[in-house]
Amino acid sequence: MEKYLEIFKNSYHGYFNYLWTEMTRFHWENYFYGLILVSLVVWGLELLFPWRKKQNVFRKDFWLDTFYMFFNFFLLNLIVLIFLSNATAELFNDILGFAGLKLSAFQLLDLDALPFGFGLLIFFLITDFVQWNTHRLLHYSPFLWNFHKLHHSVKEMGFAAHLRYHWMEPVVYKSLLYIPLAIIGGFNVESVAIVHFSALAIGHLNHANLGWDYGFLKYIFNNPKMHIWHHAKVLPKNAQHGVNFGISLSLWDYLFRTDHIPHDGRDVELGFNGDEKFPVKFTSQMLYPVKTKN
Template sequence: MKKYLQIISDSYSGYWQYLKNEILLQNDWDNYFYGLILISLIVWGLELIFPWRKDQAIFRKDFWLDTFYMFFNFFLLNLIILIALSNTAITLFDELLKSIHLSITDIQLFDTNILPKPIGLFIFFLISDFIQWNTHRLLHRIPFLWNFHKVHHSVKQMGFSAHLRYHWMEPVVYKSILYIPIAIIGDYKAQDVALVHFFALIIGHINHANLGWDYGILKYILNNPKMHIWHHAKKMPPSVRYGINFGLTLSIWDYLFKTSYIPEDGKNIELGFEGDETFPKDFISQEMYPINLKFKKNESP
């Protein structure tokens, strides 16, 4: 136990130092703090220059709530829980492997680090995006997880910062499912995958932005605003039970596995989910929603 408490303590102090260096511009080019700000300002600028819904306010509904979510989830959430949780989980998994006389290298299917870096990172990107596509489907399919994912789907007007409105449990689920598949193809440092993360961040921001883009023929490969807005549609087709258009960065998985759905121009469709009229409107209440819901169910006769 003392060992794991030390891991948690070191994780907090290490990440705090990292975040401080980010803000003070003491890190290298892969600066996620100012990278997030720069990408957000650029995509917001594109919204203002090329608005899809021209009557949507510059500071749309919940703009400031989503902006807070954006910084909280991208930085403070890591400081509060994710880094410590990830480091502890990695250590536990490594020790589990040692108990059966194995190591990460023993279970690697192949090591992408022996490939030229662009090819290795492309494989990393494809595998991680496919796993996250499947994880996203689980968030819609499993009621327990859907109650957390409702936070993201409570967005009523789309804008770039809606991309990072999500409950803190979501990255726990994503990272837990993603860790082992990524571990068995190679060991990647944060700097190595910075380009992948920045690319995913840009596409995610654009997908949620007030932009009417679909990239032409590339819409069958890249997720886009005209496709993703249907994922947030309040009214789903009768044939769909668990959702549509689950792609994060790539749309190709939805086309391959028949979960794509773009029946018409979705510019002015109603967003949300059934029953969202009673969903909490503020950050704390939204974060507590799944817990409060569980208590209410337990208290019901």
């Protein structure tokens, strides 16, 4: 227990210093200003090429979603995720140690030993595939769906809706991603930054008020015209748990036949059954899964 209290203290002290450095020093892998830059660029594209032309510049819940962007990207890390990530890693190593094993015994691949571009591609594919499966789990598990409803409570799509989610979601994503990443190992700071900003940009574009599908690349990359159907209130009768689960890549949906784009979804109604009763204030949205029975 003493060891985990030390992890708790070091996690928050270290992350506070890191966050302060991010805010006061600009560098190419700066996550704080990177979020701001990507958001401004995609918002600018929305204003120049709006798909839903009658949608207001400051659409419904624009400021709430903007708050979620910074809360989930930075404050959430400060409050919860850093400690949980570090504690989970230590607990996993302790369990292996108790069994007389080491994590290195499970490492199947060392990305550092591969050419940078190839290693980066493998890192990106594995990360996205695990997240695609996790996203499906959020829809199929009634318990997790109660948390994921927050993201689907968006009624007008815009770039900031990308990061509107309950704090429990990244706990699930990071927990399920830990072992696969530990098995491949060897990814460096540059690889993590490239994958991070790629996913951030694609995710912002997916939720933006843009009518793009990227032509033939739509079969590889998730896109606004595909993702709008993921948020559709009315789902196909044979896919009541959802469709188009892609995070950055659409190819998993095409490979596993969870794709669904019946027609131009520009004006399709968004949400989920019963969303009219979903709370509209931040605190109530955070408490919703606790107060709601499956």
